[in-house]
Amino acid sequence: MDSRIDHLQRRACARPGVLGLGGGLPAPELFPRAQLSRAFLRAIERADGLQYGWPEGNRGLRAWVAERLRDRGAFVAEDEVIVTSGAQQGIAIATAVLRARTIEVDPECYPAALDLFRARGLRMVPAKGPLGDAVTAAYVMPGVSNPRGQGLPEERRRALIARGGALIVDEAYAELRFDGKLERPLLADARDRTFHVGTVSKSLCPGLRVGWLVPPRRDLDAAIAAKRELDLQAPSLGQAILEEYLAGDDFDARLARARRFYRRRAERFVRALRRAFPSFRMEDPEGGFCVWVETDVAGDDATLLSIATDCGVSFDPGRMFRHDERSSPIAMRLCYSATAIPELELAVQRLERAFRALARRGRAAR
């Protein structure tokens, strides 16, 4: 990540009173603390809760992931699931195992995946139109993309299946589509070349650090070996808590409540944004935590972030989501997920002030 942006974001987080619209954090009100506490008290009495485990993870969790994928039409056996230290590690292992030189990404894409691809020396090609280029590998977020919050168009889905090539399919937000639709996973139609990635970080809480990876079958052993080399295994305690939690709670009912919760925030936030910034372009998020806002303002999004922080609001600058780290024209990812509605409306007012200050500065410079 750009060190200037990193510095500005840390500065914004450290400043009291700044409303943070960055980071993609889930709402802490939704963390099921009581249920997780009960799950913990069962987990810590288990023989495996505090001890080492196998690199591929706990059997119960792998079975749960496999069953949910089978319910959606993908044939996945529990032995084919690797529990990872979050979705990011699933992407990292997939990247290591598939050994691509080029990867297709969305024109706006999840920053930590872009940083990973960049660090591994992959050439990143933004998908052009629904069909994309004939590149070897692609990284996609079906269901709910990040930062756009949009589903995968059917045409693009068909093209990804038809054209061949490895797919890293990141479903981090897929269970948080506001319409509750969970599509047939790409895994079901491209089993032999899909690295399917999921997590409970968005749907339950990030603190357990539990995600998963279902690699193509021929890459399973290599992926487990890579997992072991990277950090031996996902946290035993997080896995045991999650298993106990899932045994004692209705996870799908919780997902349904979370969808309603985030949808309400999304609607109110986007309405306030459109009222304040009629010329900015944004789509209604179909799910997830954020809205992607594009402007015609030429300029430096880091400067805007710095000004905005002084105005009491922060956000994720557009450059983080662009494979070429272009900062102009200014775009922003604005997360509504972890901020209550009154503060979201206040944050929009502060953003207005920040854009006015940026414009004044631009005029003064001319």
Next chain:
Amino acid sequence: MDSRIDHLQRRACARPGVLGLGGGLPAPELFPRAQLSRAFLRAIERADGLQYGWPEGNRGLRAWVAERLRDRGAFVAEDEVIVTSGAQQGIAIATAVLRARTIEVDPECYPAALDLFRARGLRMVPAKGPLGDAVTAAYVMPGVSNPRGQGLPEERRRALIARGGALIVDEAYAELRFDGKLERPLLADARDRTFHVGTVSKSLCPGLRVGWLVPPRRDLDAAIAAKRELDLQAPSLGQAILEEYLAGDDFDARLARARRFYRRRAERFVRALRRAFPSFRMEDPEGGFCVWVETDVAGDDATLLSIATDCGVSFDPGRMFRHDERSSPIAMRLCYSATAIPELELAVQRLERAFRALARRGRAAR
């Protein structure tokens, strides 16, 4: 790891009644379940216990690591510590950042480090004598080596400091020296080229999945970036529990009890081994969880493991600890850490039976 060994070890673990002397597991009796439960109940009420955190980890934990290193003579600021997903990830990040082509390892060395170096294409050179070769980088375990359980000879320590080159210094077991001595860390004398790695997995419990890395200062930003690319951050919950635990317990008193506990097991186990196998070579462990046993028996350690499992005992075959994966002459890492003394003595009897069966099989084949 050798897939045949992996298969045999899983088979041994799955077989009821087999006494497992493999794996390097801490004794579950030492896990402070009550203290960890109290720590959990405080951690889950914190704003950061279930939420995302920064890639470098929690401030309190970083400060604790830095302070303990300063007490031992190394100048380390809390900002220079990265909390990792266990010690293994510290080694993995160090390996990625230092970009060596060749690495010096002990003639017998921690298997997951060897597997990592192998997977990254590093040429491994076993240290010859105390001075070692003039290679660019070295991986060492001062205090308590794995699998030998020996301290770093003073002559070798001086040579490592004098000769230059990057050092990956893995202190996973260093706090578990039976004499309680914690040497001046190599970091104190080679701050600009030492990647210092530590963990609570051996001293407290592995389930939290919390370790740390102190890289050379010039590599700090690259190491934090690598951490973020690999899995965003170490588990927030594990970190918060550990912070709360450390605030409420006397960790050094716990270490002292653990040393006495493991020393007792080590003494009884090695005595029984020497009585049963007078011709085998082994050193008294100076700390840690295991003893390294060398034999003059030519043969295949995987075959021995298979026979031993049928006799009701399993172990880590010597090839896992050799950079060239040589299986003969047969050697074994035998862990006494997670097995009670009567079972350790029973395990030795079963090992005797296994060696007799191996010898019979050898004679039959001739």
